Amino acid sequence: MPSKNDENSKKRYNFKDQTVKELRDFAAINDITIPAGSRKSDIVEILHNAVSESDFIDRTLEENRKEELIVGDDEEDFETPSDKELKFWQKPPYSTLLDLELAKDSDVAFYDLSTLVHKFFENMLSEDFINYKVSGIALKTSASLHRHKIRDVIKQEEKIQKQEKIEKMRKRTQRDIPETLSQPIKPKMKTSSQDELFDAMRDAIIETMQKREKLKRRRIKREEKLKKKKEKRSEAKLPKELLKHISGREQSVEELHESWYNRIKTKISLEEKNNTSLYELVKLINNEEISVLGRKYELIRMFLALMFLSTNNKINLEQNKEFKDIHIFLD
Structure with missing residues (x-):
């Protein structure tokens, strides 16, 4: 048998007429949990069972009275x-x-x-009773x-x-047009006679010839200096005092070369030959x-003296094979 609560809930909630x-x-x-795929009759039965319970609270009624609860106290909802x-x-x-x-429209x-x-x-703290609901709404707002405001x-x-x-981009791309500069007034061209023109041409030709002559003299002097430098380098002569200091003996390098040249010349003349050899000079040493x-x-x-004498074209050196005797000829 259905209870009185079930009958009252059916009268109060007409679920059959709703979608x-x-x-x-x-x-x-x-x-209230509704299983997926439930039919309307099953949903109606589940809802009737839920609302028939004694501790059921209809929250749809609370939403309809939400504005009144925000403005006034919960205990005095219907007071104006x-x-x-x-x-x-x-x-x-x-x-x-x-x-x-x-609040968004309010400047304060x-x-x-x-x-x-x-x-x-x-x-709110000075009130007798703190309304937490209003405080929460104010805090959220x-x-x-x-x-x-931050946004x-x-x-x-x-x-x-x-x-x-x-x-900044406009200033950077903008070009300032400079002010026009005042141009100097050009003097009028003076007319010259035929004689003045010929004199000017003659002076220009003479000046050009003089410059060419100066350049030619400078070039000749420069070439002479270079020639003298080359001759000095080819002679490869050093001061005797410096040569003696380098060799470590009283005899300078130049004197050493000259002495060996004389010894080679003497040996060739004594032997009545046209040449001598390195081995013969080694025997003398x-x-x-x-x-x-x-x-x-x-x-x-x-050996160094022979190399220098050969370089200075005083003697000729010949060697038929490597590591063989070197023949020495007078130039």
Whole structure:
């Protein structure tokens, strides 16, 4: 047998006349679970069972009375402002914190938000009973306003920066047209006679010839200097004192070359031949020098002298094969 609560709920909620969408919306608002794919009859039965419970609270009725709960206390929902004195949050400027759209249009809430919120909560704390619902709405509205304010400030700053950037680009690309400079007045051309023209041409020709002559003399002097330098380099002569210092003996390098040249010439004339050889000169060194170290030293000096004499075209050196005897001819 159905109970009286079931009968009252059926009379109060006429679910059969509603659509499936309306039934599902009612279930969603009241946190009633409807299985997926349920038919209308099944949904109606589930809703009747839910509303028939003793602890069921219809939240759709609370939403219809939401505006009255925001403006007044929960215990005095049906009292009009004329029946009781208005609370401080129902009066401006604090009433702006309970309506976001109204607060956005209010200069006080937008530009002095921190002071308004601070005074709001000071007044709320001074009340006999703290209305947490109104306080929460005011806090949420102030947070939204603060976010809205920051967003507007950022947009304005970006707009200003963009405008400044455009102005800089314009100044950079803009070209300044310089002022026109006053041109000097050209003197009038003077007419000259035929004789003056010929004299000027003759002077120009003479001046050109003189310049060419000077350049020619400079070139000749420069060539002579270069020639002298080349001759000095080909002679490769150093001061005797310096040559003696380099060789380490009283005999200079030039004197050493000359002595070996004379010895080669004498040896060729004594032997009545047209040449001599390196081995013959080595025999002379071995006969003159006693120590092995002295022989090696004199051999090196003799070989260097032969190289210099050959370079200066005083003697000719010939060698048929490598590591064989070197034949020496007078030039």
